[in-house]
Amino acid sequence: MRIFTDNSAGSGVIIKRQGNTYTVVTNHHVIENNSHKLYPIMSGDGMTHQATLISSPQMGNLDVALLQFTSDRPYQVVEIANSNVLSVGETVIAAGFPNWHQPDSLEMSSTRAWGSRAFQLTLGAVEMLPSRTLSQGYQLGYTNDIKSGMSGGPILNNKGQLIGINGRSKYPIAGIGAFNFVDGSQPSVEQFKKMESLSWGIPVYRIIN
Numbered sequence: 001m002r003i004f005t006d007n008s009a010g011s012g013v014i015i016k017r018q019g020n021t022y023t024v025v026t027n028h029h030v031i032e033n034n035s036h037k038l039y040p041i042m043s044g045d046g047m048t049h050q051a052t053l054i055s056s057p058q059m060g061n062l063d064v065a066l067l068q069f070t071s072d073r074p075y076q077v078v079e080i081a082n083s084n085v086l087s088v089g090e091t092v093i094a095a096g097f098p099n100w101h102q103p104d105s106l107e108m109s110s111t112r113a114w115g116s117r118a119f120q121l122t123l124g125a126v127e128m129l130p131s132r133t134l135s136q137g138y139q140l141g142y143t144n145d146i147k148s149g150m151s152g153g154p155i156l157n158n159k160g161q162l163i164g165i166n167g168r169s170k171y172p173i174a175g176i177g178a179f180n181f182v183d184g185s186q187p188s189v190e191q192f193k194k195m196e197s198l199s200w201g202i203p204v205y206r207i208i209n
Contacts, residue, residue, distance in 0.1 A: 001013065001014065001024050001026075001041045001042065001043055001044075002041065002042040002097040002115065002116060002118070002119075003024075003026055003030055003031065003039055003040075003041045003051075003067070003152065004039065004040045004041070004042070004112075005030070005031060005033060005034040005039065006033065006034055006035055006036070007033070008030075008033075008099065008149075009097065009099055009112060009149055010026055010027065010030030010031070010096075010097075010149060010150075010151045010152045010153075011026065011030075011095070011096035011097050011149065011150050011151060011152045011153030011154075011166070012024040012025060012026035012030075012041065012067065012152045012153070013025060013026075013078050013095075013152075013153065013154040013162065013165065014075055014076065014077050014078060015077065015078055015080070015162070015207075015208060016077060017075070017077050020070045020071060020072050021068055021069075021070050022068065022069055022070070022071065022075060022077075023054070023066055023067070023068050024041065024051065024066070024067045024068070024069070025064060025065075025066055025067075025152070025165060025207060025208075026064075026065055026066075026067065026151070026152030026165070027063050027064065027065065027151045027152040027165065027166075027167050028062070028063050028064055028065040029063055029151065029167075030065070030151050030152045031053060031065050031067070032065075037052065037053070038050045038051065038052060039051045039052070039053070039067055041067065041069060042115055042116055043071075043073075043075055043116070044075075044116050044119070045073070045116070046115055046116050047071070047073065049069040049070075049071055050069060051067040051068060051069040052067065052068055052069075053065060053066070053067055054066045054067065054068050061135070061136060061137070062136055062137035062202060062206060062207065063136035063137060063138070063167055063202065064137065064165070064202060064206075064207055078154060078156075078161070078162045079159075079160065079161045079162065080161065080162050080204055080208055081157050081159070081161035081162060081163045081204065082205070083140075083163045083164060083203040083204045083205045084203075084205050086126055086129060086140070086163060086203070087126065087129075088125075088126050088127060088128070088129060089125055089126060090125060090126045090157065090158075091123070091124075091125055091157065091158040092123070092124045092125055092126055092142045092143070092144055092155055092156070092157070092163070093121055093122070093123055093144075093155075093156040093157075093158070093160075094121070094122045094124065094142070094144040094146060094150065094153065094154070094155050094156070094166055094199070094201075095119070095120065095121050095122075095150070095153045095154050095156065096119075096120065096146070096147075096149060096150025096151070096152070096153025096154075096166055097111070097116070097118040097119055097120070097149050097150065097153070098111060098118055098120055098147040098148065098149045098150055099111055099112065099118075099147070099148045099149030100147065100148060100149070101114075101118075111149070118149070120147075120150070122144040122145055122146070123144065124142050124143035124144030124145075124199075125142065125143050126140065126141070126142050127141050127142055127143050127194075127198050128140075128141030128194065128195065128198060129141070130181075132181045132182065132183065132185075133181065133182050133206075134179060134180065134181055134182070134200070135180045135181070135182055136167075136202070137202040137203075137206045137207075138167060138168060138200045138201065138202055139202070139203055139206070140155065140163070140164045140200065140201040140202065140203050141195060141198040141199070141200055142155065142198060142199055142200075142201065143198060143199070144199055145169075145170070145199070146166050146168075146169040146170070146199040147169065148169070150166050150169075151166055151167055151168075152165055152166060152167070153165065153166045154166075155201045162204050163203065163204055164201035164202055164203045164204050165201055165202055165204070165207070166199065166201050167200060167201055167202055168199060168200040168201075169199055170196065170197055170198060170199055171196050171197070172196065175192075175196070176189075176192045176196075178196075179192055179195050179196070
């Protein structure tokens with residue numbers, strides 16, 4: 001799903017269906033700066049649906065938000081993997097809708113008007129699974145390139161099952177300040193250099209109990 005806000009856009013994935021009601025998971029930072037209570041979200045068939053943000057106390061301090069929309073169309077619900085058994089080296093497929101198209105270093109254009117045609121898949125592997133969780137639930141480091149707009153999109157294993165959601169791209173502007181563990185500490189310089197070269201996601205087991 002592609003999620004539009006006032007001035008930007010992000011990604012999401014359908015995790016549940018009850019009747020004609022679909023639940024979509026995305027990042028909280030994707031939807032936090034919207035002035036309206038409704039979020040236009042676009043499915044893969046190019047249809048736009050009006051979604052609402054649902055209150056979800058169990059989200060805690062995770063960078064996660066849940067949206068709901070209704071439709072009589074049969075959209076696929078992602079299969080959930082057991083992300084508790086992830087291992088370094090495992091194949092990762094990350095998906096989403098980049099906000100920008102940059103064919104070369106001199107040209108860049110917005111994909112907002114592209115709708116679902118902006119969809120992109122990237123292939124990589126799990127590289128880090130730190131025993132201590134980073135702030136906002138991030139604990140899955142992977143080699144895929146994640147671009148602006150792919151936040152909230154699915155991280156899948158080689159069976160197409162959901163193992164997490166995208167959230168942070170490589171080499172953040174904040175540097176080591178972007179890597180705070182939940183206990184308030186920061187990684188060593190050596191650990192940080194490895195961490196900053198990876199994209200980071202939230203494992204699905206932290207989102208769906």
